[in-house]
Amino acid sequence: MAAPIDLHLEFGGGAELLFGGVKDHHVKLPSQSEPWNVKQLLAWIKTNLLRERPELFIQGDTVRPGILVLINDADWELMGELDYMLEDQDNVVFISTLHGG
Amino acid sequence: MCQVDEDAHKDAQLETKAVLSVSQKCMKCKEGSAVLIIRVGDAFCGDCFKEYFVHKFRAMLGKNRLIFPGEKVLLSVSGGPASSALLSQVQEGLRRETSKKLRFVPGIIYVDEGAACGQSLEERGEIKSQLETIFRASGFPFYIVHLEEVFNLPSSVLLSASSASDRRNESYKEAVDGFIQRASSGTQSETCQGSSSYKEVQTLLSELSTQEWSGEVGIVTNKSQPFTPEQTEAVRTLLASVKTLTAREELLKTLRQHLILHTARVRGYSKVMMGDSCSRLAVKLLTNISLGRGAFLAMDTGFSDPRYGDIAIVRPMREYSSKEIAFYNRMFKVPSVITSALDTKAPEKASIHRLTESFISKLQADFPSTVSTIYRTSEKLNTACPRPIADGELTEKCLLCLCALDTGAEEATAFRATLISENLSCNRMPATIPALGVAKQQCCASGGEQKESCGDRVDGCHSVDRTSFTPELQTLLCYSCRLIIKDMTSVNSIPEYILSEAERRKRRAQMKEEIQDFLLNPENDAGEVTVS
Numbered sequence: 062m063a064a065p066i067d068l069h070l071e072f073g074g075g076a077e078l079l080f081g082g083v084k085d086h087h088v089k090l091p092s093q094s095e096p097w098n099v100k101q102l103l104a105w106i107k108t109n110l111l112r113e114r115p116e117l118f119i120q121g122d123t124v125r126p127g128i129l130v131l132i133n134d135a136d137w138e139l140m141g142e143l144d145y146m147l148e149d150q151d152n153v154v155f156i157s158t159l160h161g162g
Numbered sequence: 163m164c165q166v167d168e169d170a171h172k173d174a175q176l177e178t179k180a181v182l183s184v185s186q187k188c189m190k191c192k193e194g195s196a197v198l199i200i201r202v203g204d205a206f207c208g209d210c211f212k213e214y215f216v217h218k219f220r221a222m223l224g225k226n227r228l229i230f231p232g233e234k235v236l237l238s239v240s241g242g243p244a245s246s247a248l249l250s251q252v253q254e255g256l257r258r259e260t261s262k263k264l265r266f267v268p269g270i271i272y273v274d275e276g277a278a279c280g281q282s283l284e285e286r287g288e289i290k291s292q293l294e295t296i297f298r299a300s301g302f303p304f305y306i307v308h309l310e311e312v313f314n315l316p317s318s319v320l321l322s323a324s325s326a327s328d329r330r331n332e333s334y335k336e337a338v339d340g341f342i343q344r345a346s347s348g349t350q351s352e353t354c355q356g357s358s359s360y361k362e363v364q365t366l367l368s369e370l371s372t373q374e375w376s377g378e379v380g381i382v383t384n385k386s387q388p389f390t391p392e393q394t395e396a397v398r399t400l401l402a403s404v405k406t407l408t409a410r411e412e413l414l415k416t417l418r419q420h421l422i423l424h425t426a427r428v429r430g431y432s433k434v435m436m437g438d439s440c441s442r443l444a445v446k447l448l449t450n451i452s453l454g455r456g457a458f459l460a461m462d463t464g465f466s467d468p469r470y471g472d473i474a475i476v477r478p479m480r481e482y483s484s485k486e487i488a489f490y491n492r493m494f495k496v497p498s499v500i501t502s503a504l505d506t507k508a509p510e511k512a513s514i515h516r517l518t519e520s521f522i523s524k525l526q527a528d529f530p531s532t533v534s535t536i537y538r539t540s541e542k543l544n545t546a547c548p549r550p551i552a553d554g555e556l557t558e559k560c561l562l563c564l565c566a567l568d569t570g571a572e573e574a575t576a577f578r579a580t581l582i583s584e585n586l587s588c589n590r591m592p593a594t595i596p597a598l599g600v601a602k603q604q605c606c607a608s609g610g611e612q613k614e615s616c617g618d619r620v621d622g623c624h625s626v627d628r629t630s631f632t633p634e635l636q637t638l639l640c641y642s643c644r645l646i647i648k649d650m651t652s653v654n655s656i657p658e659y660i661l662s663e664a665e666r667r668k669r670r671a672q673m674k675e676e677i678q679d680f681l682l683n684p685e686n687d688a689g690e691v692t693v694s
Contacts, residue, residue: 073488074243074488075500075502078500078502078506113507114507126524126526126527127523129485129488129489131492134493135197136197136198138199139197139205154492158243158484158488159523
């Protein structure tokens with residue numbers, strides 16, 4: 062059983078418009094049997110945080126192309142993208158590089 | 163059979179992609195741990211990335227040699243990531259020690275488009291104050307222009323003036339050497355440049371007969387609003403009269419460009435820097451082809467845009483992908499303000515711009531060299547020299563976008579065919595297709611000498627029915643601008659300066675046609691007059 066993890070999520074570049082205009086979110090992920098990975102985090106965000114227009118943020122399993130993800134200020138491509146295992150007090154940043162949100 | 167082999171190969175490729183990991187070292191210094199991947203597989207550490215970023219900016223300016231030392235350059239900042247990065251690069255460049263310092267004099271312009279996006283006055287005020295803090299911190303003079311001020315523009319904005327003076331005759335190297343010499347010999351080089359450019363501004367303004375125009379500058383006083391609620395309403399009506407989002411975005415872009423151009427002319431700036439990034443320009447390139455602006459791709463997406471004559475539009479950020487810019491802004495805490503635009507949260511198929519953007523970003527996810535391939539293609543496009551016309555008249559340029567008119571439809575072109583089919587579908591005879599010259603327009607002042615004065619707002623002349631003006635406006639526009647106007651339900655809400663300039667050109671063309679027979683033919687010997 063993995064303990065619940067605290068995460069600091071940030072949204073920028075217009076992505077915050079989909080989350081009620083709030084850029085900083087401190088969330089607590091509930092405990093579950095396996096450790097959380099980014100793919101599950103995205104599903105969790107979709108159900109719990111995303112206020113509107115899910116297709117502007119998530120596409121299928123992953124984020125929409127054009128949205129940058131930084132984990133602890135490093136490119137998520139270096140961390141393994143969707144397979145990275147989240148740890149307590151991690152900082153995940155989503156920056157949209159597209160026009161509208 | 164080949165299919166099976168292909169799939170196996172693709173799987174192998176996908177697996178090799180996952181090799182990158184945190185422990186990877188920066189490919190440049192080989193010491194720091196990598197934080198970012200640029201392009202296909204280049205991993206950089208923080209410091210090397212910053213160096214790479216700054217170097218690219220300076221190399222871009224240095225390679226093109228268009229910005230002369232001491233020149234006044236207007237930075238157009240929308241608050242978004244790319245233009246904020248541009249501002250921070252300029253600040254950074256000017257801060258360096260004298261030998262490597264960037265040598266131009268910047269100013270900032272921000273166009274407040276809140277009226278177009280339906281924002282309330284409080285929201286606009288809040289965004290404005292956030293931006294002001296950023297601009298004040300930079301120390302450069304800044305101008306905040308509202309979209310409503312488009313109704314105060316003079317029609318000289320639609321003219322392209324000749325490029326300024328003797329500056330161009332100097333080669334770049336001589337200019338730089340001269341500047342360094344003046345600086346080191348202790349003379350006040352700033353005021354020298356200042357006075358000569360002031361003179362240039364005055365001659366230019368008198369050439370264009372620009373009226374006195376006040377834009378907000380520096381400190382903003384909340385008491386005086388530079389625009390009225392009627393003007394805000396007029397902007398809304400104007401944009402509401404456009405049926406499609408594509409045309410609306412294009413129209414907004416044109417109006418914004420005119421506002422920036424006018425501010426630059428009035429304040430004496432000779433260059434404008436725009437913050438278009440590589441990804442944004444790739445989208446723009448494909449979008450423009452879809453919009454019918456294929457002939458002007460070089461001007462719309464190249465490094466420099468010479469169509470306005472005296473003011474050159476420059477795009478120094480055109481080699482940065484949006485990923486690099488976003489990362490730089492995040493790492494070095496560059497402040498930016500996100501404002502909602504016309505197409506915020508619009509669905510994917512809402513406009514051609516959105517569709518192209520989503521197409522390219524999806525393609526980029528699978529094939530990371532998409533954007534750079536498009537960029538390389540755009541680099542190969544050159545601005546064609548305009549064919550010299552005998553009288554060099556203004557009628558040869560599009561009214562709105564100031565590009566050369568490309569709608570001289572000869573008999574057997576596809577364009578002519580579309581005109582014919584359009585008229586047939588409206589049940590009009592092909593003979594009454596809007597002539598490629600000028601449609602005869604009955605003017606209340608019948609005398610030839612009085613034609614010019616008819617342009618004054620004499621009430622009698624308003625008998626001209628504006629709704630029949632649409633087909634006549636079309637002959638002054640290039641193909642893509644025609645499409646914008648075609649999308650509008652009524653031309654009445656177009657700002658006055660466009661309509662009056664259109665009327666002026668019509669009258670000139672009409673007059674020219676009337677006196678055509680009396681004009682001296684340039685090829686004939688002087689003194690010989692062709693008689694009809």
